[in-house]
Amino acid sequence: MKSPLLTLPGAVPAEGVDEGVAAHYGDLFREQRALADGSGFVDLSHRGVVAVTGQDRLSWLHLLLTQHVSDLPVGEATEALILSANGHIEHALYLVDDGTTVWAHVEPGTQDALIAYLESMKFFYQVEVADRTAEFAVVHLPAGSIAEVPEGAVVRETAYGRDLFLPRADLESYAEKAGPAAGILAYEALRVEHHRPRLGFETDHRTIPHELGWIGTAVHLQKGCYRGQETVARVQNLGKPPRRLVFLHLDGSEVHLPPHGTELRTADEGPDGRKIGFITTSVRHHELGPVALALVKRNVPLDAPLVAGDTAAAQEVVVEP
Numbered sequence: 001m002k003s004p005l006l007t008l009p010g011a012v013p014a015e016g017v018d019e020g021v022a023a024h025y026g027d028l029f030r031e032q033r034a035l036a037d038g039s040g041f042v043d044l045s046h047r048g049v050v051a052v053t054g055q056d057r058l059s060w061l062h063l064l065l066t067q068h069v070s071d072l073p074v075g076e077a078t079e080a081l082i083l084s085a086n087g088h089i090e091h092a093l094y095l096v097d098d099g100t101t102v103w104a105h106v107e108p109g110t111q112d113a114l115i116a117y118l119e120s121m122k123f124f125y126q127v128e129v130a131d132r133t134a135e136f137a138v139v140h141l142p143a144g145s146i147a148e149v150p151e152g153a154v155v156r157e158t159a160y161g162r163d164l165f166l167p168r169a170d171l172e173s174y175a176e177k178a179g180p181a182a183g184i185l186a187y188e189a190l191r192v193e194h195h196r197p198r199l200g201f202e203t204d205h206r207t208i209p210h211e212l213g214w215i216g217t218a219v220h221l222q223k224g225c226y227r228g229q230e231t232v233a234r235v236q237n238l239g240k241p242p243r244r245l246v247f248l249h250l251d252g253s254e255v256h257l258p259p260h261g262t263e264l265r266t267a268d269e270g271p272d273g274r275k276i277g278f279i280t281t282s283v284r285h286h287e288l289g290p291v292a293l294a295l296v297k298r299n300v301p302l303d304a305p306l307v308a309g310d311t312a313a314a315q316e317v318v319v320e321p
Contacts, residue, residue, distance in 0.1 A: 001133065003045045003179060004172050014184050016109055017200060020046035024183035029164060031182035032189050032286040038144025041178040042187045044163070045137035045171060048111030050093075052102040053125035064121055065093070066232070067211065068220040074099045077156040077163075080220045081209060082117065087231025089207050091117075092199040092218065094163065096156040103154050103165050105138045107199045137168045139178070140187065147178045147194070159195065190284040192293050195247055195318045201260060201278040202245060203295055208232070210241040212297065213319045243277070243295045244319040250282065250290040251312040256289055257282040258308040264294055267305040267312065276300050279308050293318075 003021045006013055010026030013019065024031060029238045034040040052061060067080035074097055082091040091114050093104040106114055111131050118129045119153035141147050142161040149155055149164060158162040166174055175181060191198065197212040202277040208231060209219045219232060235241055250257070264277040277296030285291050292308070298321045300306075 001046060003043050003137075005045070005175055006042045008175070008181055011181075012183070018046060018184045020108070020265055022181070022183040023185050024151060026183050026187075028183070028185055028284065029286040031180070031186035034148075034180055035142040035186055035190055036286070037183050038146070040142065040180045040182045041145075041147065041175070042140040042142075042182050042184065043137075043171075043175070044105070044140050044184075044187075045168065046108045047133075047138045048106040048108060048114070048299050049132040049136045049138065049165060050104045050106060050111050050114060050118075051130045051132045051261070052098060053102075053130070056125040056126070057102050057127050058097065060122075060125040060127050062223070063225050064118070064227070066219040066226055066228075067095075068223045069095070069102075070099075072097050072102075075155070075157070077158050077178075081214065081218050082114070083209075083226070083228025083231070085227055086233075087208050087228040088205065089199065089203050089209060089214075092155060097241065098154050101154075103132075103156075105163065105165070112201070135168055136165045139164045139166055139171070141178070142190075150174065160190075160196070172221045185283070188281065189285045192247075192281055192283045192287050192291055193285055195245070195289065195293065197245060197293070198281065202295065204295075207243075207295075208235060208241055209245045210235050211319065212245045240298055241319075242298055244298050244317075244321055245280075246296050247275075247316040248292040248294050248306070248308070248313040248319050249288070249316070250292055250308065252289045254290070254311045257284065258292070262309045262311075264296060264306050264308050266300070266311070267307050271307070271310070276306075289308050 001043040011022040014023035065080035154165040265273040282292035
């Protein structure tokens with residue numbers, strides 16, 4: 001969906017999966033600083049919105065998700081994954097229950113596949129699953145924001161800020177009150193700073209939760225009965241994941257950031273060396289400069305200097321080897 005906020009002054013449309021909202025509004029670093037200071041908002045209205053109703057909604061979701069949600073308190077935010085039978089990540093959901101409905105926002109364009117899977121698992125449970133993307137838009141308020149939350153709005157309160165589920169018809173009027181607007185690039189820069197993985201960026205077809213540090217935040221180890229649990233338990237108890245998420249400081253003299261998928265090698269092996277990982281997200285941060293998240297093989301030495309394509313990179317540990 002194309003956001004009406006793309007008509008705001010200075011708005012530059014985002015591309016790729018984030019198409020439909022603004023990449024920025026003319027000043028990327030100013031927008032980042034505003035979010036870091038707790039002011040402004042981010043238009044995330046391109047994200048999918050899924051609602052689950054019915055008296056069995058929490059107990060039913062508890063059987064399908066990696067998170068413990070059977071007793072999820074009203075208003076408490078959580079996140080969860082859906083895994084394949086082999087434990088690979090297929091969906092990431094950002095959830096809150098308002099007392100009658102579980103609301104979730106998901107990556108743009110993934111809601112149809114998610115709903116198809118949920119519908120196939122309803123069986124005799126008293127639940128209804130609905131795509132509410134056309135009716136509701138997600139807006140992010142950064143941590144520390146004192147912006148007004150409209151009465152009746154569903155809110156996910158997290159350490160990184162609040163996600164509001166607003167009627168899509170109210171998006172423009174709310175933007176007038178909650179400004180200044182910050183684009184998705186500013187939001188992504190802070191996400192990378194906080195080492196927060198994103199489905200489709202930090203994941204590929206074989207990613208398991210341990211590789212990204214999603215154990216504990218999106219995967220509850222004291223519950224069972226979900227698809228892929230055997231892989232989660234086996235890796236947790238008996239082994240190590242094959243890859244690990246790292247945070248990279250990139251050479252600031254380079255004009256271009258290495259894009260998603262750029263191959264990583266150790267600096268001492270040079271451009272013809274073996275591939276040891278790849279860039280997942282690279283951003284320009286208002287304080288840290290060019291930085292990135294990447295997936296590397298678990299046995300890459302922690303102090304090994306790396307190169308992303310032609311760009312030198314120094315790693316910080318996110319997931320312990």
